Amino acid sequence: MDNIEKLLKQVINNQDDMKKNISDIKSKLDSVVDQTADLTEFRTQTNQNFSDIKDTLKFIIHKEVENEQEIFKLKQVNENK
Numbered sequence: 001m002d003n004i005e006k007l008l009k010q011v012i013n014n015q016d017d018m019k020k021n022i023s024d025i026k027s028k029l030d031s032v033v034d035q036t037a038d039l040t041e042f043r044t045q046t047n048q049n050f051s052d053i054k055d056t057l058k059f060i061i062h063k064e065v066e067n068e069q070e071i072f073k074l075k076q077v078n079e080n081k
Helices: 002-079
Strands: none
């Protein structure tokens, strides 16, 4: 009977250790989930910022072309005088 009690205590101790390990794993998993959410939000915001920059550059290039056309027209008028 003594051996059975020892084995039972070992099983109980192992079970307690596993519960603690599971608790630690859950805690670490929660941290990973939080970090993943933060990174997802960061990625979304970064993509939006890049999109805004791209739109701004397109507009600047468009305005530069318009300005170059106006300068060309003014030079043509000036040359014809």
